[in-house]
Amino acid sequence: xxxxxxxxxxxxxxxxxxxxxxxxxxxxxxxxxxxxxxxxxxxxxxxxxxxxxxxxxxxxxxxxxxxxxxxxxxxxxxxxxxxxxxxxxxxxxxxxxxxxxxxxxxxxxxxxxxxxxxxxxxxxxxxxxxxxxxxxxxxxxxxxxxxxxxxxxxxxxxxxxxxxxxxxxxxxxxxxxxxxxxxxxxxxxxxxxxxxxxxxxxxxxxxxxxxxxxxxxxxxxxxxxxxxxxxxxxxxxxxxxxxxxxxxxxxxxxxxxxxxxxxxxxxxxxxxxxxxxxxxxxxxxxxxxxxxxxxxxxxxxxxxxxxxxxxxxxxxxxxxxxxxxxxxxxxxxxxxxxxxxxxxxxxxxxxxxxxxxxxxxxxxxxxxxxxxxxxxxxxxxxxxxxxxxxxxxxxxxxxxxxxxxxxxxxxxxxxxxxxxxxxxxxxxxxxxxxxx
Amino acid sequence: xxxxxxxxxxxxxxxxxxxxxxxxxxxxxxxxxxxxxxxxxxxxxxxxxxxxxxxxxxxxxxxxxxxxxxxxxxxxxxxxxxxxxxxxxxxxxxxxxxxxxxxxxxxxxxxxxxxxxxxxxxxxxxxxxxxxxxxxxxxxxxxxxxxxxxxxxxxxxxxxxxxxxxxxxxxxxxxxxxxxxxxxxxxxxxxxxxxxxxxxxxxxxxxxxxxxxxxxxxxxxxxxxxxxxxxxxxxxxxxxxxxxxxxxxxxxxxxxxxxxxxxxxxxxxxxxxxxxxxxxxxxxxxxxxxxxxxxxxxxxxxxxxx
Numbered sequence: 087x088x089x090x091x092x093x094x095x096x097x098x099x100x101x102x103x104x105x106x107x108x109x110x111x112x113x114x115x116x117x118x119x120x121x122x123x124x125x126x127x128x129x130x131x132x133x134x135x136x137x138x139x140x141x142x143x144x145x146x147x148x149x150x151x152x153x154x155x156x157x158x159x160x161x162x163x164x165x166x167x168x169x170x171x172x173x174x175x176x177x178x179x180x181x182x183x184x185x186x187x188x189x190x191x192x193x194x195x196x197x198x199x200x201x202x203x204x205x206x207x208x209x210x211x212x213x214x215x216x217x218x219x220x221x222x223x224x225x226x227x228x229x230x231x232x233x234x235x236x237x238x239x240x241x242x243x244x245x246x247x248x249x250x251x252x253x254x255x256x257x258x259x260x261x262x263x264x265x266x267x268x269x270x271x272x273x274x275x276x277x278x279x280x281x282x283x284x285x286x287x288x289x290x291x292x293x294x295x296x297x298x299x300x301x302x303x304x305x306x307x308x309x310x311x312x313x314x315x316x317x318x319x320x321x322x323x324x325x326x327x328x329x330x331x332x333x334x335x336x337x338x339x340x341x342x343x344x345x346x347x348x349x350x351x352x353x354x355x356x357x358x359x360x361x362x363x364x365x366x367x368x369x370x371x372x373x374x375x376x377x378x379x380x381x382x383x384x385x386x387x388x389x390x391x392x393x394x395x396x397x398x399x400x401x402x403x404x405x406x407x408x409x410x411x412x413x414x415x416x417x418x419x420x421x422x423x424x425x426x427x428x429x430x431x432x433x434x435x436x437x438x439x440x441x442x443x444x445x446x447x448x449x450x451x452x453x454x455x456x457x458x459x460x461x462x463x464x465x466x467x468x469x470x471x472x473x474x475x476x477x478x479x480x481x482x483x484x485x486x487x488x489x490x491x492x493x494x495x496x497x498x499x500x501x502x503x504x505x506x507x508x509x510x511x512x513x514x515x516x517x518x519x520x521x522x
Numbered sequence: 523x524x525x526x527x528x529x530x531x532x533x534x535x536x537x538x539x540x541x542x543x544x545x546x547x548x549x550x551x552x553x554x555x556x557x558x559x560x561x562x563x564x565x566x567x568x569x570x571x572x573x574x575x576x577x578x579x580x581x582x583x584x585x586x587x588x589x590x591x592x593x594x595x596x597x598x599x600x601x602x603x604x605x606x607x608x609x610x611x612x613x614x615x616x617x618x619x620x621x622x623x624x625x626x627x628x629x630x631x632x633x634x635x636x637x638x639x640x641x642x643x644x645x646x647x648x649x650x651x652x653x654x655x656x657x658x659x660x661x662x663x664x665x666x667x668x669x670x671x672x673x674x675x676x677x678x679x680x681x682x683x684x685x686x687x688x689x690x691x692x693x694x695x696x697x698x699x700x701x702x703x704x705x706x707x708x709x710x711x712x713x714x715x716x717x718x719x720x721x722x723x724x725x726x727x728x729x730x731x732x733x734x735x736x737x738x739x740x741x742x743x744x745x746x747x748x749x750x751x752x753x754x755x756x757x758x759x760x761x762x763x764x765x766x767x768x769x770x771x772x773x774x775x776x777x778x779x780x781x782x783x784x785x786x787x788x789x790x791x792x793x794x795x796x797x798x799x800x801x802x803x804x805x806x807x808x809x810x811x812x813x814x815x816x817x818x819x820x821x822x823x824x825x826x827x828x
Contacts (some may be wrong), residue, residue, distance in 0.1 A: 088591060093621055094618065094622055095622075098618050102607075102609070102610060105607075124810065220721070294607075295607075298605040298607060298608055299601070299603040299604060300605045300606055300607055300608065302569075302574065302601040302603060302605075303599065303600075303601060303604075303606075303619060303666065303667075305574045306572045306573075306574055306594060306597070306599040306601075307589075307594055307595075307622040307623050307624075308620070308622055309591065322722025395683075444585055504569070504574070504575070506603055517536055521535065521536060
């Protein structure tokens with residue numbers, strides 16, 4: 087191994103790529119696309135669409151309607167004074183979205199009330215109306231049953247659920263499963279992007295040297311293996327550079343965002359008059375000052391991220407390079423791509439399961455199997471406490487596979503880069519591995 | 523003094539034996555030609571000398587050192603399939619390739635400047651190779667091959683794809699390098715180029731070295747057994763000749779190789795009966811003729827058809 091030459095190759099690979107327009111564009115655009123995608127997801131999940139719907143109440147009990155309106159004045163409106171036909175036509179004219187007929191029987195017996203709507207109702211909408219109705223009927227029944235205030239209060243107190251995780255030292259700590267599964271998924275996603283994006287970049291670079299016919303000149307100065315190592319490390323460093331830029335961008339944005347967010351919150355807080363109201367509002371918003379602490383991430387995760395990214399990338403990079411060396415143009419890569427696409431895409435899809443169920447058999451196997459472990463293990467580590475032996479086994483399997491793949495790929499690469507104008511078949515690749 | 527020594531090398535790709543027990547020596551300060559038809563094993567041999575691929579058997583020594591990364595620095599190599607990074611600037615690219623050959627950055631810069639100047643290409647340093655014309659990028663390719671000032675220059679089919687001007691420039695450079703005491707080895711399948719330039723040759727056919735030695739000695743050893751005939755009139759009498767092989771035949775010219783010791787005077791008589799003779803000359807055979815007679819006509823045909 088001539089490290090001086092490897093360094094030359096590495097430097098060329100790194101500098102020419104880092105200066106390229108595609109690198110600069112992808113560095114800027116990728117976070118923007120991710121943020122846009124994230125925002126879209128948040129918007130879809132939290133989209134509070136049902137609050138816009140208006141329900142007309144035809145109340146024959148004169149008790150339930152005021153209670154419902156008190157519960158949600160935006161949603162409910164009393165139309166009891168109108169004949170039922172004009173209520174129906176209001177729905178048809180879309181002045182209101184639905185109407186609900188309430189009778190004594192609904193309080194006294196278990197008969198269901200009917201919600202009538204035109205157009206689409208939506209499951210979320212009907213179930214939330216059902217919830218409101220249950221609550222007010224319950225209250226009214228309690229009043230009529232003449233129960234003591236004590237019992238009534240018992241019913242009014244709604245039990246909640248706070249989750250806590252038992253740490254290894256026996257102390258219960260606040261569970262940050264939601265946040266950490268998000269972190270885990272993002273880390274897995276970053277490795278996925280890294281393996282795929284930089285792997286393909288390396289493959290194109292190998293093909294470029296072949297189609298430009300420069301590779302024979304280069305191999306008259308340097309061993310194919312040294313060339314391959316230099317290129318892999320060069321592209322790997324490029325990946326780290328891009329990650330580092332993103333981290334800096336993220337930190338910069340956060341620093342800029344905190345004072346703005348703080349100022350906005352301050353405004354809201356001062357608007358509240360009493361401290362009681364404040365705590366109530368805070369509780370409703372699910373905001374607890376302690377929750378910021380939850381956002382801190384164990385730095386060990388980043389060490390593992392680094393390890394799994396490096397070895398995962400080296401392993402896949404060797405495969406991508408072998409494929410690149412066996413073909414004459416990017417179009418020809420298609421016959422070999424499944425061997426790369428299937429495990430990487432598979433790991434990505436499995437990752438959505440790993441995130442929600444990190445200790446299932448599928449998750450454990452996928453996080454140890456070397457072709458999927460770089461993506462799946464990092465997500466598991468973030469989401470759950472992975473036994474150390476599993477991390478160890480995963481890393482050992484990954485490193486062993488990396489050496490195997492490198493050995494095989496180097497043989498294909500050595501022969502492939504000098505094969506011009508011929509599209510290699512799977513059989514050819516096997517022959518190349520055997521013969522050299 | 524021997525500078526490249528090839529001893530009993532063999533290389534097979536699967537069942538196809540590309541080079542089979544080839545040995546030869548190239549002497550310092552001379553021009554050595556590897557000749558033979560396409561697919562005879564010249565490029566494979568050259569790649570082994572350049573330590574790009576390893577022989578299955580046999581040894582190669584350069585300057586007494588076994589072929590290795592060390593010997594790669596002593597050689598400037600221009601492959602048959604030429605190419606450069608299209609998106610890299612001329613000077614950066616030359617710096618990269620020259621430093622890979624082990625030259626220090628400072629010396630490399632000086633050498634590159636000198637050669638760019640010499641080829642009238644000093645203005646191109648900041649241009650990307652993809653922007654250059656074919657002739658221009660061929661010049662850059664020469665510079666990439668020679669800038670690190672090696673002792674040995676290896677060109678694989680150097681004249682293929684060159685325009686006449688660059689072809690002439692390359693010839694001049696090769697002669698100049700030789701006069702500076704450098705050793706040049708090149709391969710070609712076009713025999714006439716060798717006649718003008720080579721001191722020593724090695725003929726390849728079917729992966730074997732079938733004939734080698736000094737060009738003059740080889741030609742002399744075949745004797746003046748060839749007739750250069752110029753005539754006017756009906757040329758069909760040539761078809762009646764027996765025990766001859768006719769090369770380079772045209773309407774009023776023929777190169778006739780006489781076989782089996784047939785009398786040349788009989789041929790002259792026959793020719794005079796049918797046509798007006800302008801020239802009848804006994805000469806040494808052409809390299810093409812030497813190649814054919816060495817390999818054997820049948821052999822050659824079988825190979826070309828295969």
